[in-house]
Amino acid sequence: MANILLLDDEANVREVLSLSLGSFGHDVTSIATPNEAVQMLEQQTFDVVITDLRMDGEDKGLDVVRQAKSIQPHVIVLLLTAYASAETAVEAMRNGAFDYITKPVSRTELGDIIERALAAKDISPTHQSLEETMATAETKGTLIGDSHVIQRVRDRIQRAAKRDFTVLITGESGTGKELAARLVHEQSPRNHGPFVPVHCGAIPENLFESELFGYVKGAFTGADSDKTGLVESADGGTLFLDEIGEMPLLIQVKLLRVLQDMRVRRVGSEHEIQVDVRIVAATNRNLEAEVQAGNFREDLFYRLNVIPVHMPSLRQRREDIPALVQALMQRCGGRNVFISDACMQKLSNLPLAGNVRELENTLQRLLALSDDDALDIHLIDELQNPNATPEINLNHLQEQGISLDTQLEHIEKALVEEALAQTKNNATQAAKHLGISFRSMRYRMQKLGLKEEK
Template identity: 60%
Template sequence: MADILLVEDEANARQILSLGLNMQGHQVRGCESAAEAEKLMRAYDFDVVLTDLRMDGRDAGLDVIRAGKNLQPGARILLLTAYASAETAVAAMKEGAFDYLTKPVSAEELAAAVERALADSATADAAHGDHAGEDSAAKNEMLIGESEPMRRVRSRLQRAAQSDFTVLISGESGTGKELAAISVHAASNRAKGPFVPVHCGAIPEGLFESELFGHRKGAFTGADYNRAGLIESANGGTLFLDEIGEMPIAVQVKLLRALQERRIRRVGDDREHDVDVRIIAATNRDLEAEVRKGTFREDLFFRLNVVPVHMPPLRQRREDIPELAKALVQQWNDGRARLNDDCLARLSELPFMGNVRELENLLQRMLALSEGGDLDLALLNELYSVSQPEPEVSLSHLQKQEQDLDSWLEKIERQLIDEALAKTGGNITRAAEELGVSFRSLRYRLKKLGVAGEDE
């Protein structure tokens, strides 16, 4: 997931592009002018800046590029234009753009361009060892918590860093799977090499093979030059395959061979290239269930699941929420605002089905709307009551959520089990008593949902 600034003066185009990027798992802030973009770049950090060229009747996108070069030196800037020409491309590249896209741009083209930009950014950070180390250390500090589940996670991650085996990180969305991957990379003997994150759900199926393995010039329409893929970009370092369960079966076969042989073949190429890459994969799915359904290869699952790590949901480590919330506010606000005790106590009671990502979003809105130095309980209750209505049990609500009955019931079942485990400190026997079911029944449900407890 990336933080993206979208600069587009046409409201409809801005809305469509934002929706597409959000569906790929990215967080987007949009604006309609170079002046607004500069203000946002002074207030927030971005991974990618996507800007239209023509705004207000002039090439204002070049102004965005110049501002981004000064204010967001770590971001990659993509230029979006309906007036593409050799002169436009040269001018944009000279000003500091990473690449440019021609309107109308498809969702597939945009997703692929964002992935290339993120991969290039990760590789550049790793090439500057000190900067990469500082960045990794800062992110590692966000694996906060002294609860028993988090102590087990940190212990497993430390052991994983001491070897070069593949790691499979599981857990719900927003639990910090990428931070866990970064911590393994930063503590390993590959720390000076690149860390290349790839969100498998954001790459269209038709472009997956080319993005991952690269292609040879002329391999397909639009392949105008030889290009290394994301695996080669991670050579000497770590490739992080986020949401590996989204990878198409055909690509899974080729990834398995690359893992076994440590060699890859670009699309359209007649020779292979040696690669030295450590793979860390992450998923919010039950891959064993996907194997049984035939949507994920069993041999690839076993190849990836050498060192398994499960990231616990926030609901199972509520005692960590105050420390985590204070650290986030400190990070964003340099200590100018603080959470009072009543607010921290209330935060610890909330379900946070979106986990740390939901907590981050809530705290950011509180910071944006607070009038004084303290973030108090009144503001928290106001925002949370608006954003978190009680779920309705009705057919119309089910259809509005675009969910089926099984997924809705699983969501309710998971929430109740999580609450029972949190109340009993993860003890399955006592949680079963709280839920009024047998120990065997709860163990079956836990296995089905991929949730761990202390009795296991």
């Protein structure tokens, strides 16, 4: 049973949804205004908040999303709307919404969404990525590992943090580029300001300009009020542009103007707004090659590459893998699981083309398939050849002592991980490869403890 706060300005909608939610055994508090929502959130703890988007003719639901996550950071927020659009979805998710529900909603669909939301709430503390684990450690001024290459990275980050110039972080996928960006911010004089991460590959091209620079009321159909862009949101702090190589050329021109003048112009406005933002960018691409190919502006590349930081692959610092494994095991709930020297050696010798992210996935799979008290060293060889299709029959299930549901989950996770690997961890593209909807993809990732790259 969940404690649910329901906000909708239509009494009949509140009544129908309250009855539906109550039939599932949930405790529902229904209210009519955003002010009441804030008061309730300050007085009582909720598992889920369901809020209407349009109230009194305005998109007040987005403000409720932000306020709810600010007052109760761990609450799951669902946006209820009859006006669903790609832009609404992007804005809602960026402000912390778990999902949006399109009106009218059936009782079955409502029950399924609440079930997924509660499942995500239950697993979220134990399935944080290693980058988040390391970010927690980094607030204490440490990087995991003592290799010479990671020591050089640590020194470069400290030097970059002291100087208010743009930083370009390079490295393969899964090496911790966002972690490095957060460290630059946390160790800089701007650490009192916001750190605003933006994944350039996750924003649809037609929404890029309005997301980065904002817009004014009436700028286009659906622009019912002014909106602050991500650049403005980072004022006084750091804007982290992850996978900058995927930014469209037209937006690159506009970003160059921001770097030169520290001014932004919202879509539809004739006025410029002064900002004070430090830009840290990251990419797994060779931007110099992209410049030669005409895919990236040369002038923007030199503006970004004032202080370069290169994140080494795990293959360049294998001596750090044991420490990373121990950190991951604690985060994955396997702190008491025995790892033999031979097992650790095998882990250290894996190809690990996906770096930290691949190591994390490997350990999660080992924990799921091994006995409770020790990692199965023999499974590592099996995982090194993921394309091999094992014979699956009833005898196999009985010998392994696993159920059909467990076997199907293993197969599902392997296919989802393969799709994510092929699309560089882009959930939208991976969903297309698997022939499922983005919402279904996101649900499966949350159920399986997988995370899309940030």
